[in-house]
Amino acid sequence: MDAEGADAALARGYAGRLATTGPDGWPYVVPLLYVWHDGIVYVHNSRADGHLSRNIGSGCRACFLVDEPGSVYGYGRFDCDTSLSYSSVMVFGSVERVTSEEAKVSFCDELMRKYGSRIEGRPAHVYPRLGDISVYALRPERISGKKIPLPAPSAQWPAIDRTRSPKVPGASERRDARGDGSGPSRAALTGSCMCGHVRYEIDEPPLAMYHCHCSVCRAASGAGFATNIAVAASRFRVVAGSEALQAHVSSVGKRRHFCGRCGSPIYSHAEATSQLVSVRSGTLHQDPGITPRFHTHVDSKAPWTVISDGLPQYPNACTD
Numbered sequence: 001m002d003a004e005g006a007d008a009a010l011a012r013g014y015a016g017r018l019a020t021t022g023p024d025g026w027p028y029v030v031p032l033l034y035v036w037h038d039g040i041v042y043v044h045n046s047r048a049d050g051h052l053s054r055n056i057g058s059g060c061r062a063c064f065l066v067d068e069p070g071s072v073y074g075y076g077r078f079d080c081d082t083s084l085s086y087s088s089v090m091v092f093g094s095v096e097r098v099t100s101e102e103a104k105v106s107f108c109d110e111l112m113r114k115y116g117s118r119i120e121g122r123p124a125h126v127y128p129r130l131g132d133i134s135v136y137a138l139r140p141e142r143i144s145g146k147k148i149p150l151p152a153p154s155a156q157w158p159a160i161d162r163t164r165s166p167k168v169p170g171a172s173e174r175r176d177a178r179g180d181g182s183g184p185s186r187a188a189l190t191g192s193c194m195c196g197h198v199r200y201e202i203d204e205p206p207l208a209m210y211h212c213h214c215s216v217c218r219a220a221s222g223a224g225f226a227t228n229i230a231v232a233a234s235r236f237r238v239v240a241g242s243e244a245l246q247a248h249v250s251s252v253g254k255r256r257h258f259c260g261r262c263g264s265p266i267y268s269h270a271e272a273t274s275q276l277v278s279v280r281s282g283t284l285h286q287d288p289g290i291t292p293r294f295h296t297h298v299d300s301k302a303p304w305t306v307i308s309d310g311l312p313q314y315p316n317a318c319t320d
């Protein structure tokens with residue numbers, strides 16, 4: 001997650017967990033409402049003596065966590081091929097007590113802005129019990145964040161198979177077919193454009209093959225639909241003619257790469273699914289060993305295209 005994403009997650013988060021360490025070495029974690037303001041995490045609690053005030057009083061480093069759970073999804077054929085979308089941000093730094101009354105009022109204003117709802121008839125910015133609370137400021141020395149986005153349905157099992165259980169019969173047979181790497185190329189598949197100038201290799205059997213009926217794929221291919229394979233971006237590489245490759249940005253964050261000499265569409269890559277590339281199957285040299293598993297973007301299909309193969313049809317979602 002980049003700094004901008006971490007900043008947004010901290011601004012969006014509801015409650016966080018503040019971890020401090022006592023003089024005796026015991027860790028102490030407490031859930032707290034918080035305010036993310038001007039690049040500082042502010043929290044508060046009762047002024048009464050307790051773990052947090054004692055830990056912070058001894059000059060404490062702290063770690064503050066905000067996380068957002070998402071949804072469970074499958075990406076392969078077994079229960080262990082299951083993941084969870086989520087985001088989390090951790091702020092590391094030193095925490096200190098806020099002593100200025102003006103700063104405490106400012107914190108309360110921000111706290112009410114985030115959590116409170118203005119109720120008519122009560123004065124704003126007036127906090128008679130300000131002396132009963134302690135406010136703490138955590139100044140970041142380092143921020144780290146992680147985000148696992150929820151894949152589109154067409155990038156989840158069973159539409160796509162990313163099984164990671166190599167010892168299970170059937171899960172490794174395509175990988176074994178790659179050989180031991182002693183030959184001139186370890187590529188499982190190769191392909192090229194119409195003029196042969198742009199050539200690519202794929203190190204791994206495709207994760208899925210599908211037909212896309214979206215209007216952009218139809219226009220790019222000049223056909224009723226495009227048949228694509230999804231492969232891991234890390235396993236795909238252009239090995240010749242990269243200087244001739246051109247890219248068309250068909251939507252925000254999505255680039256469609258084609259040969260500038262002959263016009264063949266080669267592959268597309270979207271930031272939203274950055275771990276995958278979608279390769280135009282018609283440019284493959286070999287049998288990829290799989291057949292199409294579904295149709296996507298069928299809401300946009302050409303009126304003269306008749307789908308009669310019995311494969312699942314998704315109205316919108318597209319992984320190409």
Ligand SMILES: [Zn+2]
Pocket residue numbers: 193194195196197198259260261262263264
């Ligand atoms: Zn070409």
Ligand SMILES: [Zn+2]
Pocket residue numbers: 212213214215216217218297318320
């Ligand atoms: Zn498409």
